[in-house]
Amino acid sequence: MAMTTPTLQAPPALATTTEPPAVRRGLIAGALAFIALFLVMPLAVVLAEALRRGVGTYFEAITEPYTLAAVKLTLIAAAVAVPLNLVFGLTAAWAIAKFEFRGKSLLITLIDLPFSVSPVIAGLIYTLMFGAQGWVGPWLIEHDVRIIFALPGIVLATVFVTFPFVARELIPLMQDQGTDEEEAAALLGASGWQIFFRVTLPNVKWALLYGVLLCNARAMGEFGAVAVVSGHIRGVTNTMPLHIEILYNEYKFAASFAVASLLALLAVVTLVAKVLLEWRFGHELAHNRGR
Amino acid sequence: MLALRRPSVLPGFGPTLGFALLYLSLIVLIPLAGLFVRSAELGVEGFFAAVSTPRALAAFRLTFGASLLAALVNAFFGLLLAWVLTRYRFPGRRVIDGLVDLPFALPTAVAGIALATLYAPNGWIGSVLDKVGLKIAYTPTGVFVALVFISLPFVVRTIQPVLQDLEPEIEEASASLGADRWQTWRFVVFPVLLPPLLTGFALAFARALGEYGSVIFIAGNLPGLSEIVPLLIFIQLEQYQYANAAAIAAVMLVASFILLLLINVLQRWTAKRHGDE
Numbered sequence: 259m260a261m262t263t264p265t266l267q268a269p270p271a272l273a274t275t276t277e278p279p280a281v282r283r284g285l286i287a288g289a290l291a292f293i294a295l296f297l298v299m300p301l302a303v304v305l306a307e308a309l310r311r312g313v314g315t316y317f318e319a320i321t322e323p324y325t326l327a328a329v330k331l332t333l334i335a336a337a338v339a340v341p342l343n344l345v346f347g348l349t350a351a352w353a354i355a356k357f358e359f360r361g362k363s364l365l366i367t368l369i370d371l372p373f374s375v376s377p378v379i380a381g382l383i384y385t386l387m388f389g390a391q392g393w394v395g396p397w398l399i400e401h402d403v404r405i406i407f408a409l410p411g412i413v414l415a416t417v418f419v420t421f422p423f424v425a426r427e428l429i430p431l432m433q434d435q436g437t438d439e440e441e442a443a444a445l446l447g448a449s450g451w452q453i454f455f456r457v458t459l460p461n462v463k464w465a466l467l468y469g470v471l472l473c474n475a476r477a478m479g480e481f482g483a484v485a486v487v488s489g490h491i492r493g494v495t496n497t498m499p500l501h502i503e504i505l506y507n508e509y510k511f512a513a514s515f516a517v518a519s520l521l522a523l524l525a526v527v528t529l530v531a532k533v534l535l536e537w538r539f540g541h542e543l544a545h546n547r548g549r
Numbered sequence: 550m551l552a553l554r555r556p557s558v559l560p561g562f563g564p565t566l567g568f569a570l571l572y573l574s575l576i577v578l579i580p581l582a583g584l585f586v587r588s589a590e591l592g593v594e595g596f597f598a599a600v601s602t603p604r605a606l607a608a609f610r611l612t613f614g615a616s617l618l619a620a621l622v623n624a625f626f627g628l629l630l631a632w633v634l635t636r637y638r639f640p641g642r643r644v645i646d647g648l649v650d651l652p653f654a655l656p657t658a659v660a661g662i663a664l665a666t667l668y669a670p671n672g673w674i675g676s677v678l679d680k681v682g683l684k685i686a687y688t689p690t691g692v693f694v695a696l697v698f699i700s701l702p703f704v705v706r707t708i709q710p711v712l713q714d715l716e717p718e719i720e721e722a723s724a725s726l727g728a729d730r731w732q733t734w735r736f737v738v739f740p741v742l743l744p745p746l747l748t749g750f751a752l753a754f755a756r757a758l759g760e761y762g763s764v765i766f767i768a769g770n771l772p773g774l775s776e777i778v779p780l781l782i783f784i785q786l787e788q789y790q791y792a793n794a795a796a797i798a799a800v801m802l803v804a805s806f807i808l809l810l811l812i813n814v815l816q817r818w819t820a821k822r823h824g825d826e
Contacts, residue, residue: 357554357562374806440559450560
């Protein structure tokens with residue numbers, strides 16, 4: 259990304275409303291040092307370690323069968339979890355933003371709940387339900403259905419940790435937009451689906467994309483929750499983050515960082531897309547984002 | 550009698566709310582409730598025995614202590630970053646502004662191995678600190694470093710919008726009434742930033758409490774010394790101590806819920822303060 263030039267609307271630089279130049283420079287230097295230490299160096303070390311043994315080793319590591327199986331599993335888990343939470347986000351936002359009913363603020367709080375639950379606990383709750391010693395575990399074993407240590411468990415854990423992403427982008431925006439346009443469409447005779455696809459959806463499309471982007475990044479990168487329910491069966495239930503852990507613990511650092519670099523790339527692409535969306539369509543996104 | 554909902558000409562209330570509630574219950578509420586039921590199987594005495602073993606207590610102390618310290622560090626640097634990014638213009642400002650969200654976007658396992666490698670005795674930062682006798686990786690300090698990383702964006706992102714909307718007029722008024730710059734900052738600007746600062750602090754603390762992926766690589770994970778609570782839950786589960794794992798998790802969940810409530814109150818306070826200007 260290109261270095262940015264100073265913008266036109268620099269804040270008023272009156273001596274009374276800004277700090278002396280020396281203080282300013284000191285504060286900027288402190289902030290930059292903190293950023294370099296905690297954000298730039300971790301990103302740089304991933305790249306450096308991944309390429310340490312050369313490009314050949316790098317490509318060998320990311321085309322190895324177990325790595326490819328991990329990539330495939332990660333893509334499958336995200337491909338199921340993201341659309342599920344997308345549909346949930348849309349329905350929840352429709353009910354919450356377009357209607358007035360009692361208990362609404364409680365419902366909004368409950369939707370945010372998964373963000374305050376530790377990923378390990380997210381994995382734990384499904385193990386308590388579906389594990390061999392869980393409530394429905396024995397029944398599942400009898401009927402030869404596998405959830406824990408199999409794909410359904412991984413998908414469930416991923417759905418849980420990415421649960422609020424789409425909903426929390428859409429709800430404040432759709433609340434802000436109100437119901438005038440939808441009501442006008444309804445009075446002109448549009449059906450429910452017509453209102454949704456022709457009025458509501460075009461109004462929230464960028465916020466929707468924004469939520470899906472963040473949801474997807476988290477879905478592909480989730481580690482703790484998936485680690486609990488996966489069982490780490492190589493080539494079968496190993497997602498990319500889990501594969502990174504296994505390689506790292508086997509002291510295959512270059513391979514581990516090679517796989518990590520793919521996820522780091524995903525993170526950077528997500529961030530760039532996010533900034534572009536905010537920059538280009540900021541007024542069509544929910545404001546006052548807390549996190 | 551109060552109606553449950555206000556009448557509307559729009560269709561779809563029943564199906565959408567019904568689906569949202571069903572999905573929320575199946576994915577989140579019922580499994581979470583199951584956790585409390587499971588830990589209740591231990592009985593009151595068994596529950597307290599499970600959560601007060603020396604190993605569990607050490608893990609609680611480390612997790613809460615390191616999270617608190619990390620949130621404090623981020624309260625300070627988050628305020629600094631938000632201030633610098635909002636008020637000053639310098640080359641690369643936008644890139645850095647985007648980079649602040651990296652801990653949200655970077656998978657925790659990637660952050661974990663990156664930090665462990667950086668702070669290992671032969672790593673870029675670790676080798677420098679090693680010369681002055683400081684060890685970070687594979688010690689409790691490593692836990693703190695990882696938690697600083699993953700909770701970094703919260704304070705910045707809660708303060709930034711408030712700072713952006715702060716009108717320069719009130720600072721000008723303060724200056725014209727004879728306040729010097731420090732007084733203006735301390736008595737005019739800072740009180741406005743206090744509610745979002747506390748909100749960001751609480752969010753950062755809550756996030757750090759539950760963090761697992763980025764910590765386990767750098768921590769060393771010695772029981773009683775550098776073992777965090779989420780890891781202890783994981784280990785109990787692997788040893789099929791389901792009820793014990795559930796009990797420890799229940800304590801963490803209650804702590805998270807209390808924080809969530811606090812955060813809600815703080816956010817309402819921010820919104821109120823913010824709206825009054």
